[in-house]
Amino acid sequence: MTTRSVFSRFYRGEISADIVGRPKLWYSISGLLLAFSIAGLIVQGLNFGVEFKGGSVFTIPAPSASIEQVRASVVDSGVHGETKVQKAGDDWRVTTVSLTSAEVAKVKQGVSEDLDVSANSITTQVVGPTWGGEVSKKAWQALLVFMVLIILYLSVAFEWRMAVAAVVALVHDLVITAGIYAWSGFEVTPATLLGFLTILGYSLYDAVVVFDMIKEVTKPLSTTSKITYSEAANQALSSTLVRSLNTSLVAILPVAAILFIGTTLFGAGTLKDLSLSLFVGMIVGTYSSICVATPLLVQLKEREPKYRQLRENIARRESSAKRQAKVAKATRPVGGATVDDEPDDEPDAAQDDVPSGAPAGVTVRKVVQTGPRQQPKRGTRQQRRGK
Incomplete structure (x- = not known):
């Protein structure tokens, strides 16, 4: 049977895979992904946007300028510190440290002359570090409230073991998505947080579908x-796998x-x-709900x-x-009689001996003498002569 045929039968639900019976395999894969992600968070770190750490943002409508020209123009205007330049459609998005109103006006004038x-076409946005800190604080609070509500809902609708398995899968998805985000170097913005919250909901939806089917199938067990x-x-799990x-x-x-397509062609x-965040989170969430949450639930x-x-x-x-x-294999019928294949500890006094020419089903009894042989009595010499 070809691989394509097996995959087609599996996709149609004609055959099932032993997913629950291989927890070590899935845990090993998850361990490698988590190690890779944690390494990214430690080595690279998350690239927080201006909304979280504060700064000034300039949107410059100069489609014919290069990224080096835009960066040099901003730096020459008196900006010190880290300067990030990104393409946003036909415009350039430049992020700098927090600037005063006078410094913002100076940068706009310098960029206007250089490019x-x-x-007036250069738009600016100044975000203070205090506001960015408030955004981060509220994001963590929203995540904590979301986790508590998930635990309460699953504990009431199902049981605490399913709640534990679902929360472990959610943390698994968040860490891996954040790690890949760190390795990619993408900027963490409020849109990223929306993507993370969407991941949690999507992963929870997949886990609830699987848990509901497991609850229904295992309910009659005794x-x-x-x-x-x-x-x-x-x-x-096999019955819901194709649907998931x-x-x-x-x-x-x-x-x-x-x-x-959108980011490469249109620069969105x-x-x-x-x-x-959605792309990585959906893939990891589907994997965790099937290969992490379900085996963990079964073990509990x-x-x-x-x-x-x-x-x-x-x-x-x-x-x-x-x-x-x-026992049935060891004792089997031979020629109408039952023969025990296992040897006895002591030999029988008499054994059946079937000659090669004997018909089937006929048993010839061979008597084996076990005592001393009795010799016939002989008479005296006179008695023998008298005969």
């Missing part, structure tokens, strides 16, 4: 059932179009910040006495069935 643009909780959960993949694919395609800076549930007893009962029945099969 031959009108000073200590006398024939399948374990892990096997039932894997069946439930289709939903994720349909959502990722337009986001990919915004990220790779704000959409770039939003689309990168298998520790319950009910399901632990169920697993022991199934193992006991399987062991008994194997022993019976072994």
Whole structure:
């Protein structure tokens, strides 16, 4: 069977994959992704935008100018410190440290003369560090409230084990997305925060769909059932797997179009910040809801006495069935008689001996003498002569 045929059957739901039974594989992949992401956060760090750390933003309508000309024009106007220049459509977006009103006017005049643009067409925006700190504080508060609400909802709608698995998957998605964002060097803006919050909602939606199916499939399980909780959960996951993949694919395609086409062809800076977080978060969220949250939930549930007893009962029945099969294989009928293949500790006094010419089903009994042989009595010499 070709790989394409297997994939087609899997996509149509004709065959299922043992996802729940391979937690070490998925945890290893997640561990590598987390290590890569944490390294990016430590080495590169997040590139926070002016909205978070404060600064001045100049939008310069000079499509014919190069990035070096724009940066040199701003620096020559008396700006010290880090200066970031980005292309935003036909305009240039220049971010500097916080400037006073007089310094802003000086920069506008210098850029206007160097790049031959009108000073009135150059727009400016000054953001103080205090306002940026407030934005960061509110973002963390919103994330904390969101997490608490998720835990409460899942604990009430399902149970605390599902809430723990979902929260672990959400933290997993946030760390990996933030790490990739750090390695890419993209600027963290308010649009990025919106993308992160959207990731949380999307990942939670995928996990809730899977958990609801698992709850429905595992509800009839008892200590006398024939399948374990892990096997039932894997069946439930397999039944929703294709739907989850289709939903994720349909959502990722337009986001990919915004990220790779909109930013490269149209230079949509704000959409770039939003689309990168959504693109990475949706892919990682789909993976975590299937390969992280579900195996973790199964491991937590298998520790319950009910399901632990169920697993022991199934193992006991399987062991008994194997022993019976072994006995049945060892004792099998030969020529109408039952022959035990296992040798006895002591030889029998009499054994059946079937000659090669004997018909099938006929048993010839061969008597084996075990005591001393009795010799016939001989008479006296006179008695023998008398005969």
